[in-house]
Amino acid sequence: MEKIAVILIAAHLIGDFALQPGAMARNKWQPATLLLHAAIHGLLVWLLLQSWSCWQAPVFVMVTHTMTDLVKQRYPQESLKAFIADQALHILSLLLLAWLLVRNSVLAGFIGVGYQLIVGAAGFAAVVRGAGFPIAYVTGELIRKNSLDFDGLQSGGKLIGTLERSLIFLLFIIGHPEGVGFLVAAKSILRFEESKKQKQAEYILIGTLLSFSIAIALSSLTLYAMRL
Numbered sequence: 001m002e003k004i005a006v007i008l009i010a011a012h013l014i015g016d017f018a019l020q021p022g023a024m025a026r027n028k029w030q031p032a033t034l035l036l037h038a039a040i041h042g043l044l045v046w047l048l049l050q051s052w053s054c055w056q057a058p059v060f061v062m063v064t065h066t067m068t069d070l071v072k073q074r075y076p077q078e079s080l081k082a083f084i085a086d087q088a089l090h091i092l093s094l095l096l097l098a099w100l101l102v103r104n105s106v107l108a109g110f111i112g113v114g115y116q117l118i119v120g121a122a123g124f125a126a127v128v129r130g131a132g133f134p135i136a137y138v139t140g141e142l143i144r145k146n147s148l149d150f151d152g153l154q155s156g157g158k159l160i161g162t163l164e165r166s167l168i169f170l171l172f173i174i175g176h177p178e179g180v181g182f183l184v185a186a187k188s189i190l191r192f193e194e195s196k197k198q199k200q201a202e203y204i205l206i207g208t209l210l211s212f213s214i215a216i217a218l219s220s221l222t223l224y225a226m227r228l
Helices: 003-016 022-026 031-049 056-073 080-103 115-130 132-146 156-173 181-192 198-226
Strands: none
Touching: 003 031, 003 056, 003 080, 022 132, 031 056, 056 080, 080 132, 080 181, 115 132, 115 156, 115 198, 132 156, 132 198, 156 181, 156 198, 181 198
């Protein structure tokens, strides 16, 4: 059951964070866009499970994913709590699906190929793009409450965060997590001048620690899942 659950969650992460462009996320209030998004998730489940006669799983995913996104639309405020609640509901429904598939003897286990590649791709999507959402909510709130103003490149901080999380994931995958320490040191040196201003220093420190912490946690979970 564990591998089935991991594959289902992997399909969700790829569908939400790798195959959902910003335009689709913003326009899910339109029925056609919402149904397309749910269909992508259902198709991913069918393809990644590689049990071609198992129609129950993609149908279950399409229905529950649509229902969850419809509920989310009733609470349109973008916030960290809303993001966590949305993802938790999706993952809980997938865990329920994995239990039902095994409990009712629809699937005995995962017998497909490319398990580690699937999990690795999903982990990369979660670390690099998925983690960016909670970080953006937290840092955006800090900017609004403290009226912070930065003179850097537009979306420069977002790009830096994406690249640093990519490097962290790569370091974990190749078996050298200690390299994260050198990454922290390098970023500290590059941000030395900005650290002289208290508000900017605290903002950068919070964003960096949050980005590194989420990336390390998700990279560790990905390695654990790959070794099942």
